[in-house]
Amino acid sequence: MRRHALLALAAALTLVAGCGDAPDPPGLTAAASAPRLPGAEPITTAPTAEGTGTCDTEATLAPAALPRPGAMPAGSAMAAIVANGRLRVGVDQNTYMFGFRNPATGRLEGFDIDLAREIARDLFGDPDRIELRSVTAAERIPLLREAKVDLIVRTFSATCERRREVDFSSVYYRAAQRIAAPREAGITDGADLADKRVCVAKGTTAAAPLFDLPTPPREVLGVTTWTDCLVALQQGSVDAISGDEPILRGLVAQDHHLEIVGDAIGAGGYAVGLPKGSDELVRFVNGVLDRARVDGTWQRIYTQHLSALGASPGPPPAKYVG
Known part of the structure; x- marks a missing residue:
């Protein structure tokens, strides 16, 4: 009986080995390949590269004196934002340190996010009066052009080509x-x-x-x-x-x-993107950025979010024309 059992086991192993050695049927050979990502x-x-063209990519309007939060000049773009009850800002949720969704809290965090909150602070007196909309890089200009956001704060570099469609603040990071x-x-x-x-x-x-x-x-x-x-x-x-x-x-x-x-x-240098022709709003945002440079806010949010990049280079100086 023992001899018969061993013979049966040997036969089974031979059958399995034979199956493993059989060639693949024609046309069924598998090739490992990763599917291309959606949208790739x-x-x-x-x-067009940054810094090319006939314009000065970093030139922007000089800031005006900041009004008291909640008391924007009548008829201004800032007054319209205050009347709307919130600042609508296009940001990123996929760029670690600048704009990303913290998996532990579900909140959008980063250098750009805090900078956008500073603009809301000077508009409303409350940095949380803000609606953060996650946008892709390719959506930045269309959303400004269609007035679906008030600002873009999303590692957005000014170029001569982009300046034909939108306005920019002073550079806040290089x-x-x-x-x-x-x-x-x-x-x-x-x-x-x-x-x-x-x-x-x-x-x-x-x-x-x-x-x-x-x-x-x-x-x-x-x-x-x-x-x-x-x-x-x-x-x-x-x-x-x-x-x-x-x-x-x-x-x-x-x-x-x-x-x-x-x-x-x-x-290149990052700047806040604004709707084309919004001079008052450009001057206001530049006033906020100037305030952040002077009162230590820029340095504070650098230390909080970008310290892994090394010692702070300090905020880049603004270049004003007009």
């Missing part, structure tokens, strides 16, 4: 554009991107410096958010990410297999 698409032409890649990937600077796939967020100027490299990347992939770039890299759809250094540092904080490499390949 190759960028084939360079957008950033260098760099590269993030997996450790041990052999990517150390822009020259190593020649045969690589690089991710950027659509609607930003981050693709422009990549096309200006002596040998541009094999593919520049545009996605909806910077977090999508991180997912694309983790899936193997791209080899590197290029964006402003604070944005990249936020991604590195979420994935310690990444590192920021090489020298800067571009630079």
Whole structure:
């Protein structure tokens, strides 16, 4: 009986082994590949880079004296916002340190978020009289043009091309554009991107410096958010990410297999975006930013949200014309 049982077991194992060794039927060979993220698409032409064009990208209107909160000049854009009961601001919820949703609290937090609250503070006397609307980079200009938000505070860089459609405050933060890649990937600077796939967020100027490299990347992939770039890299759809250094540092904080490499390949400054032709509101926002520079507010929110970037460079000086 024991001998019969052993023979039966050997036969079963042989059958299993035979099944495992059988070739796959024609046409059924599987290839592992990650699906492309929704909204992802190759960028084939360079957008206008920051600092190019015939305009002065950082020039803005000088601030006026700040009115008492809640007592805005009659007929002004600020009075209309106060009458509406809240300041509507387009922000990010996917850029760590600048605008992100804290998973522990569900609240939007970051440098840009607190800066927007300072504008609400000087309008209403209450920083919480604000409606924060999460928007993608590509939605910033359309939402201002359609008056669906009052302001955009979302790592928004002024360019000559954008100035044709919207107005900007003074620059409140300057950033260098760099590269993030997996450790041990052999990517150390822009020259190593020649045969690589690089991710950027659509609607930003981050693709422009990549096309200006002596040998541009094999593919520049545009996605909806910077977090999508991180997912694309983790899936193997791209080899590197290029964006402003604070944005990249936020991604590195979420994935310690990444590192920021090489020298800067571009630079720009963040400003508040406003509807085109809203001179009074531009002057008001510039007054708030000036107040934040002088009274320590800028430094306080830098320390709270951006200290991981190193010692504070201090707020950039404003450049006023008119």
